[in-house]
Amino acid sequence: MPLEQVSGRVDEDDRPASPAGRVAVGIVLNPKHPETLRSYAELVPELRNAGARYRSMTTSVDRSGRWQAEQLVKWGADIVIILGGDGTIRATAPVLAEADILTFLVPTGTANVLSRHIGLRSSRHAIDYCKRTIASIIRDGYPPNLWNVPINTAEYQTADGARHRTEFIGLAGIGGDARAVAHHRASLGLLGYARGAAQALFAADFAASSGGTASTGERTASTPVWSVMASKVARPAGPIAVFPEAHIDAPAFSVLTVGPFPHSPMARCRAWAGIAAACLQGRPDVHPLMNYRRTTETRVTVESPVPAQLDGDLIGDCLELRVSAGEKTLRVSAPAS
Template sequence: MPPTQWSGQVGEGDRPASPAGRVAVGIVLNPKHPATLRSYAELVPELRNAGAHYRSMTTSVDRSGRWQAERLVKWGAEIVIILGGDGTIRATAPVLAEADILTFLVPTGTANVLSRHIGLRSSQHAIDHCVHTIASISRGERPDLRNVPINVAEFQTADGARHRSNFICLAGIGGDARAVAHHRASLGLLGYAWGAARALFAADFTANTWNTASMRDAARAEDTANTGEGTASAPVWSVMASKVARPAGPIAVFPEAHIDAPTFSRLTVGPFPHSPMARCRAWAGTAAACLQGRPDAHPLMNYRRTTEVTVTVESPVPAQLDGDLIGDCLELRVAAGEETLRVSAPAS
């Protein structure tokens, strides 16, 4: 069954008139990916069998999820299911977190980083978990939850304009964003590998990076030397802040990162040698260190734990949030969020 876009203002008369024991379920789906429609066709009959009362809304280029989430909250959704990737989750998360709505994820995007890190192995696994859990909620049982922080990003684009946005898993500026720019979505995760291969020889850029840890984090830390530390302008390939261990593929690039942690794992990569041969050797060394589970042992992979990172650059450099380009930037500041999204996750 193809989903229909529901629009218009919502008043009290539009709130769901669910019989006792039926759960009001809102569905936000991103039709960009063919997997979304397939998953939706599998999900809806299961929801009906579980006795749920549901309302579906599709995203668009102009309305990527926030507007849809707002409409569903006003409609009276007790639960919202997101069929899409990390970008759709990022767009809806602030609204759902503010409304304290229980959220389910059905990964149908390209990388599906958040879904993988909370234990959802596939879209079918997610649908099964969703239907089983909603049925148990109808019986009065409590679901297993993960409180996922919604992080904040402030950035200045090449035209001097300043912007504010949110992200969940990963933010970066430099080579990692160039890899995103070159990736081929049609190839799935292999498309990111293609983009990364093209970005390996991207020129280093000059950056000034500041780590700002909160007083609370400093008080907990055994070594407070990194609190409020900054680096002088220096050439780097990329600066990233992550809440996930494996942003793409099976390799733990950020082995100390956790999705529900109060801090980021910040990684500065580079600078790399200029000659192609030496650069290949350097990249081979970082790859070997990652495969051995010790990326921090390589001198070109510099890690820190922090709640806030600010990167300023001399000339515009591409930046990304959760694998989506936000443009060429002169400054990127990210801060660990305090507001959290309640996500239903399989029991670990």
């Protein structure tokens, strides 16, 4: 089924609703990924066969999902299906959470961190679950398996001094992890992230102070670190649990400060080998360069601009990054864990 590569309505079932009404399903698609188009072509006929009416909208560079979600809310969507990656979810989630709309995810992006965390192994798995569950909702009104995914807040200051505020789902970081994102090649998929990570391993440490909340304003002394990350997902990249205590619906972040690393290349290689071994053993916290804590709010201030990321998307070179755990939640239906 062909899709217009524009931001706006792609396809709509214009059959009139029955007197009793039919379930209205909104679909947000990121057409950048070929898997999105394949998944959409399979999904829409199943929605029609199940008796749902639908409206589909694509994202674009200028409108990455928020506007599309707003239009679907105005249209009267009962359910919204997101076909895309973590970036598309992040753009649409605040609107859908505010409207309390049941959401389904079909992971067609590169990393798909949130989808993997809630048990969606692939786009194929997600489509099968989506078709089966929506059909049962239409037929019987069975309640779906629900995850309440908090919408968290990030405030950051970029190198030009401008301050920004936005929302994110599961992962924020500044330093080496963001450098890995900056160097990755999207065309290589997950291998592109591995390439970026390899280039970031030997990135220089940077001076940072961390900790502190809006109420206390307390900060640690400035010290050299490689990266500071706040996560609600156990496996931000690949199969290794870098944040073994993290959980998507937890009230607090698992915050990890990595470093400082030794200066010599050989010593740094040994340090990374030790971290890898600790992670593979399921005990990354035992390594002295992996320092964990749990908090609902944290702030990192750096002396010189360094890259920062949210949900695996680079947001630029920053002087400060503050993250706060959110109370507003997105209702997502996914397989029971």
